[in-house]
Amino acid sequence: MPRPDNLRRPRRRPQGPVDHMGVLVPWANVMVETELPDWTDRQVVWHYARLAPPNKETALTGDFLTGLIEATPGGLHQLSRLPLQRIYLACTSASFTQQNAVKQATASAPVEVITAFDALLAALDQFGARSIALATPYPEQVTAIEVEAFSAAGITVTGSASLDLDDGYADLAPAQITDLVHGLIDGSVDRADAVVLSCTAWPTRIALQQLRRTLGRPLISSNLAICMHATRKAP
Template sequence: MENGMTLQPASDHLTSPRASLSHVGVLVPWANTVVEAELPDWGRGRTVWHYARLVPAHGGTALDEDFLSGLIDAVPEALHQLSRLSLGRVYLACTSAAFTQLGRLAEVTTGAPVRVVSAFEAILAQLRAHGMRRIALVTPYPAEVTEVEVIQFAERGVLVTGSASLGLADGYAEVTLNQQAALVDQLGKEAVRQADAIVLSCTGWPTRAAIKMLRRRLGRLVTSSNAAIALHALGSAREPHR
């Protein structure tokens, strides 16, 4: 990433035995195989990740209304799984569930003993920290879900200069680097030129290679849901536990 926000694998950052470790929880959709693969490499050896899985009651994996609402309904039980741990934060590692179910998420996390931060919030925090108000957005989601995200960004003062989506309801872990590059090409040169950053929304598709490639190619900050969670956790490591 640009502007001092480069994320490196933990093996590239040897920390002293005295370095403070931050213990954080992560709520992961039950079919997501990418979150646990990406976060440790981006944790710089300073974050310990503790996972609980979100299982929607209907038992599906395709991204639709029942799935998204089912993930949010599963949050209290997942928080209970982590309740005996001393955690600085808990992250909801499903971007789309957060921005499509904002009211319900606030309802189920009210009174939680630890702050719950969604991947969507983590992206917004990263953008705000660096004064970035214009983004180009790419997602694997169905088009209508991407449209909701564009609106939610706009309501928080972030203009989406262009968006592109794969239109997929499932199978995000199988998305290739070439598919991601093609999505960015669909945005058009003007949308990319106007954007302060490129956002790869969704915790379920692999983004480490895409971030590195696109940053080099576009000369823009490039971030993703998982990268934003990792950066947020690194920042909160210096804050007292709540």
């Protein structure tokens, strides 16, 4: 048993009021609850509700994404009695592939619902970025849909790269993410105002730290974008 003096000292309580935010999390996603508290450092209290698709799958397929949206009203109900400022839908791929369905599913939410894709757009606006290099773990066809979604939002994608995976994102090593970004060809990163690591389910915190040392431009992940939106400042 560790001695009391070996235990980590509790952090100081934040000065002033603390915001309470709700988060709708895909049921097998373990990175949202790992990264959000680290980046906000007790400026925000996060309250989570799990979205379990009816087919009980975890692979990124059309049925999985549709199932997450079907589960959204139930997730909102779980959060409905809490004193929340906002609720975040922490699934980027559902955010940009199911935009109309998300609006319908969240129309009766007690507070504003911000999707992970909304948060990415807000973060890019905060940095004044109008062009990006995009890296994702998604299947290539899903990444192509995201490129179109960014274009529709007025963001030019100078280049994109995908690991072409439909599951197992939390098991990825930081080196796999940094190699993916460094593998972008034809000067995609050099021509971009920012680099986006899309997806809330892969571990981006260490990868972002490593990439910042070499790329010399803003880097944003889905989870970081949610934190920036929740705190209204870059962590």
